[in-house]
Amino acid sequence: MKLKELIECDKKLENLEITGVTCDSRLLKQGFAFVCLNGSASDGHDFAQKALENGAAVIVAERDLGLENQIIVSDTHATFALMSANWFGNPANELKLIGVTGTNGKTSVTYMLKKIIESFGFKVGLVGTIQNMIGEEIIPTKNTTPNAYDLNALFAQMHDKGCTYVIMEVSSHALEQCRVYNLTFEVAMFTNLTQDHLDYHKTMENYLEAKKKLFYMCNTAVINSDDEYAEKIVEGLNCKIVTYSTGNASTFSAKGINYRPDSVEYELLSEDILQHIKVKTGGKFTVYNSLCAVCAAIELGFDVGAIADGIETLKGVKGRAEVVPVNRDFTVIIDYAHTPDGLKNILSTFNECKKNRLITLFGCGGDRDKTKRPIMGSVAARYSDFVIVTNDNPRSENPTEIINDILVGLDGTPTPYKVIENRVEAIKYALSIALKDDIIVLAGKGHETYQILSTGTIHLDEREVVAEVLNQA
Numbered sequence: 001m002k003l004k005e006l007i008e009c010d011k012k013l014e015n016l017e018i019t020g021v022t023c024d025s026r027l028l029k030q031g032f033a034f035v036c037l038n039g040s041a042s043d044g045h046d047f048a049q050k051a052l053e054n055g056a057a058v059i060v061a062e063r064d065l066g067l068e069n070q071i072i073v074s075d076t077h078a079t080f081a082l083m084s085a086n087w088f089g090n091p092a093n094e095l096k097l098i099g100v101t102g103t104n105g106k107t108s109v110t111y112m113l114k115k116i117i118e119s120f121g122f123k124v125g126l127v128g129t130i131q132n133m134i135g136e137e138i139i140p141t142k143n144t145t146p147n148a149y150d151l152n153a154l155f156a157q158m159h160d161k162g163c164t165y166v167i168m169e170v171s172s173h174a175l176e177q178c179r180v181y182n183l184t185f186e187v188a189m190f191t192n193l194t195q196d197h198l199d200y201h202k203t204m205e206n207y208l209e210a211k212k213k214l215f216y217m218c219n220t221a222v223i224n225s226d227d228e229y230a231e232k233i234v235e236g237l238n239c240k241i242v243t244y245s246t247g248n249a250s251t252f253s254a255k256g257i258n259y260r261p262d263s264v265e266y267e268l269l270s271e272d273i274l275q276h277i278k279v280k281t282g283g284k285f286t287v288y289n290s291l292c293a294v295c296a297a298i299e300l301g302f303d304v305g306a307i308a309d310g311i312e313t314l315k316g317v318k319g320r321a322e323v324v325p326v327n328r329d330f331t332v333i334i335d336y337a338h339t340p341d342g343l344k345n346i347l348s349t350f351n352e353c354k355k356n357r358l359i360t361l362f363g364c365g366g367d368r369d370k371t372k373r374p375i376m377g378s379v380a381a382r383y384s385d386f387v388i389v390t391n392d393n394p395r396s397e398n399p400t401e402i403i404n405d406i407l408v409g410l411d412g413t414p415t416p417y418k419v420i421e422n423r424v425e426a427i428k429y430a431l432s433i434a435l436k437d438d439i440i441v442l443a444g445k446g447h448e449t450y451q452i453l454s455t456g457t458i459h460l461d462e463r464e465v466v467a468e469v470l471n472q473a
Contacts, residue, residue, distance in 0.1 A: 001017070001018050001087065002014065002015055002016065002017065002018070003015070003016040003017075003018050003033065003057070003058060005086060006018060006021065006033065006083045006086045006087060007033075007060070007071065007073075007079065007082070007083055007086075009058075009071050010071075013058060013069060013071070016057050016058060016069070017031060017057070018031060018032070018033050018057055018058070019031030019032055019057070020032040020033070020087075021033045021035065021080075021083050021084055021087050021149060022034060022035070022149065023035045023036070023037045023044055023076075023080055023147070023149070025044070025047040025050060025051050025054070028051055028054050028055065028056060029055065030055035031055065031056075031057045032055070032056050032057065033056070033057060033058045033059075033060060033083065034047075034048065034051040034052075034056040034058070034059050034060070035060040035076050035079060035080040035083065036048055036059065036060065036061045036062065036076055037076055037077055037080060038062070038076070044076070045061055045062070045063065045065060048061060048065050048067060048070075049065070049067065052067060052068070052069070056069075057069065058070070058071060059071070060073060060076055060079055060080075060083070061073075061076065062074065062075070062076050075178065077148075077177050077178035077179075077181070078178045078181045078182070080147075080148050080149070080178070081148035081178050081179065081180070081181035081182060082181065082182060084148040084149040084151070084152045084153075085148070085152050085182065087149075087152070088152040088153060088155065088156040089156070091152060091155040091156040091158070091159045092152070092155050092166075092183050092184075094159050095125070095155060095158065095159055095163060095164070095165070095166045096164060096165045096166070096186045096300075097165075097166050097168065097183060097184065097185045097186060098113065098165060098166070098167045098168065098185060098186055098187045098188075098189075098296060098300070099167075099168045099169075099170040099180070099185045099187075099188045099189070099214055099217075099218065100113075100167070100168070100169055100170065100188070100189040100190075100191065100292070100296075101169075101170045101171070101172070101175070101188070101189070101190060101191070101211050101214045102189075102190055102191030102192045102193060102211070102224075103191070103192055103193055103194045103339055103341060103342070104191060104192055104194065104285070104337075104339060104341055104342045104345065105191040105192065105285060105288060105289045105292070106128070106129070106144075106169040106191060107128055107129050107130060107169060107317060107320060107336070108281075108285075108286075108289040108317050108320050109189060109191060109289050109292045109293050109296075110126055110128050110167045110168070110169055111126070111128075111314065111317045112279075112289060112290055112293035112294075112311055112314055113167050113293040113296055113297060114126050114133075114167050115310055115311060115313065115314040116293060116294070116297045116302065116307050116310040116311050117165050117167075117297065117300075117302070117310075118310070119306065119309065119310030119313065120302060120306065120310070122164045122165055123135045123161070123162045123163045123164060124163060124164070124165045124166070124167060125154070125155075125158035125163040125165070125166040125167070126166070126167050126168075127141075127145065127146070127151070127154065127166065127167070127168040127169065128141070128144065128167075128168070128169040129141070129144045129169055129336075129447070130317070130318060130319065130447040132146075132154060134157060134158050134161050134163060135161070135162075135163070137161075139154070139157075143171070143173075143174075144169050144171040144173075144174070145168065145169060145170055145171045145173070145174030145179050145180065146179070147179055148178070148179050148180075148181065151179060151180070168180075170188075170214050172207055172210040172211050173210075175210050175211065175213040175214055176210045176213075180214075180217070183217060184217060184218070184219070185214070185217055185218040185219070186218070186219055186220065186300065187218060187219070187220045187221075187222060187296045187299050187300060188214045188215050188217065188218035188220070188221055188222070188239075189221075189222040189223075189292050189295075189296055190211070190214075190215070190221065190222070190223045190224055190227070190230070190233050191224055191227075191288065191289070191292055192224055192227045192229075192288070192341070193207065193208060193211060193227060193228075193229040193233075194339055194340065194341035194342075208229055208232060208233070211233070212232075212233055215233065215234075215237050215239065216237070216238075218239050219239055219240065220239060220240040220241075220242060220299050221233075221234065221237060221239050221240070221241050221242065222242050222243075222244065222292060222295050222296050222299060223241060223242070223243050223244070224243075224244060224245070224288060224291075224292065225243035225244065225245045225248045225249075225250045226245050226246060226247060226248055226288075230243070240299075242295060242299055244288075244291040244292060244295045245291075246284075246287060246288070246291075251270060251295070252268060252269070252270045252273075252291065252294075252295045252298075253268075253269050253270075254266040254267070254268060254269075254277075254287050254291055255267045255269055257287055259282065259283070259284070259352070259353075260282060260353075262280065262281070262282050262323075263278060263279060263280050263281065263282060264278070264279050264281070264282060264283070264284075264286045264287050264290070265277065265278045265279075266287060268291070268294060268304070268308075273298075273304055275304045275305065275307075275308050276308065277290060277294060277308050277311065277312075278308070278311075278312050279311055279312065279314070280312065280314065280315060280316065281314075281316055281317075281320075281321055282321065282349055282353070283321060283345065283346070283349035284345070284348075284349065285345040285346075285349070286321075290311060293311065294307055294308075294311060318446075318447045319334055319335065319336045319445070319446030319447030319448070320335060320336060320446065320447075321333060321335050321346060321349070322334045322335065322446075324462075324463055324466050326466065326470055327470070328434070328470065329436045329437065330434040330435065330436065330437065330438040330439070330440065331438070331439045331440065332431075332439075332440045332442065332466055333346070333350065333439060333440065333441045333442065334442050334445070334446060334462055334463065335441060335442070335443050335446060336443075336444070336445070336446025336447060336448075337362070337443045337444065337446075338364070338365065338392065338443070338444045338446075339372060339376075340372050340375040340376050340379050343362065343376050343379045343380065343443055344379045344383065346441060346443065347360060347379065347380065347383035347384060347441060347443075348383055350439050350441060351383045351384075354437075354438075354439050355437035356435060356436065356437035356438050356439075357385035357386060357435065357438045357439070358383065358384050358385050358386075358438075358439050358441065359384065359385065359386045359387075359388070359430055359433070359434070359438055359439070359440045359441070360380045360383070360384040360386070360387050360388070360441050360443060361387075361388040361390060361426055361427065361430050361440065361441065361442050361443065362376065362380060362387075362388075362389070362390070362392070362441075362442075362443040362444050363389065363390045363391045363392035363394075363399075363402065363403070363406070363423070363444055364376060364392055364402055364405070364406055364444075365392045365393045365394070365395065365444075366392075366393060366394040366395035366396060366397030366399070366402055366452075367395040367396055367397055368395075370405055373402065373405035373406045373408070373409070374405060374406065374407075374408035374409035375409060376406060376409065377389070377406040377407060377408060377409025377410040378409035378410070378413070379409075380409075380410065380415075380417075381409065381410050381413035381414075381415040381417070382413075382415075384415055384441075385415070386415070386416055386417065386418075386433075387410060387415055387416070387417035387418075388417065388418050388419075388420060388426050388429060388430055389403050389406050389407065389410070389417060389418070389419045389420075390403075390419070390420050390421060390422070390423045390426035391403075391421055391422065391423045391426075391451070392423075392444045392445065392451075393448075393451055393452040393453075394452070394453060394454065395452050395453075395454065396454050397454075399421050400421065403419055403421065407419070423445075423451065423460065424460070424465055427442065427462060427465050427466065427469065428465075428469050430442075431466065431469050431470065442462050442466075445460070445462055448460075449461040
């Protein structure tokens with residue numbers, strides 16, 4: 001491909017033959033365009049000279065590096081996104097993109113909406129935290145939203161394999177780093193905004209502004225009007241705005257909500273709709289997640305009665321209020337809750353329907369927002385009858401220091417707790433003390449089947465641990 005097909009450039013460079021595009025010097029091959037991205041861990045500009053020596057045809061940078069065949073742009077992140085899209089022939093233009101952003105609920109919303117749209121006979125692509133999917137084909141993922149090159153490669157695969165719709169979790173990091181730059185979303189959804197990622201964004205205001213970028217890129221915004229940040233999200237938007245709520249005045253609302261441990265039911269109301277909705281997952285958060293997905297589907301033009309039928313067939317999402325089969329007289333739940341609000345949502349749900357004790361096991365990730373740790377300790381103490389504090393993904397941090405941060409929120413509360421640093425041993429202990437009708441919530445890991453330690457990444461699937469422990473008992 002000629003360079004002029006990828007990026008505007010000087011005439012002397014426009015006919016350069018480009019064999020690939022990358023921002024990773026380790027992936028560089030002869031004839032590639034190398035784009036210098038400034039990241040949190042390293043700056044691609046530092047590798048530009050070496051990239052030329054290793055065969056790069058052109059360097060794209062934000063400043064003059066004094067190199068031959070360099071192109072200077074104002075924002076290499078945005079340019080990398082445009083070049084990546086051009087390299088793959090702009091596949092997103094042939095797809096109907098749907099995006100969801102927010103602190104909690106993104107994964108559940110995408111799976112619900114995927115199930116709904118598939119019930120109408122369409123093949124649907126999914127980009128998300130647990131995995132990427134092309135129909136039923138599973139493609140492993142590393143990030144909630146891939147980098148721009150990988151994302152466009154995925155779009156191209158989805159289009160080639162017959163997808164009409166693509167539903168995406170769009171993270172605040174992806175929006176801030178232009179991974180979805182220049183895309184247009186048919187519908188964009190906002191679930192909620194609570195404390196998370198402040199290690200990266202520093203303030204809630206910055207976090208909000210990052211999330212809000214998605215709604216300048218969509219035709220219709222579907223907004224949770226019950227969230228305290230809803231008004232700030234919609235302020236200044238030029239797209240169509242649709243709201244959903246369980247109490248406030250809104251375009252769509254849920255009334256007559258009936259909560260059960262394993263499901264929720266409610267009446268969906270709007271000016272011209274009255275539809276019964278049932279979802280086979282319990283909890284108030286399920287009402288909000290399903291409202292979001294259902295409203296998006298309605299805005300996409302699908303029949304509301306068939307939407308209700310489609311969402312009722314969804315059995316659940318891995319790592320989201322997932323009931324682990326134990327064949328015992330107690331219940332084990334695995335959930336990805338790793339924020340104060342996420343932990344509150346899952347624990348309050350099961351606290352309300354418990355018949356005996358609620359035992360909570362959780363930790364906090366290392367090299368991430370430290371300020372949420374004592375808050376999560378306090379939340380666990382408030383909604384649990386017993387708490388076990390353990391590791392999550394400590395990464396390069398000292399696990400003991402992470403746990404000590406959590407204990408600030410637990411110390412002085414009447415809730416008994418125990419610290420067991422090794423997560424497998426902590427799970428074994430939780431199972432060993434379980435009594436009839438207890439509910440054990442293993443929070444934080446969710447769908448993950450690994451644990452990131454300072455010494456490297458190890459295999460850890462909590463389902464396997466529970467099965468092994470109980471089979472030996």
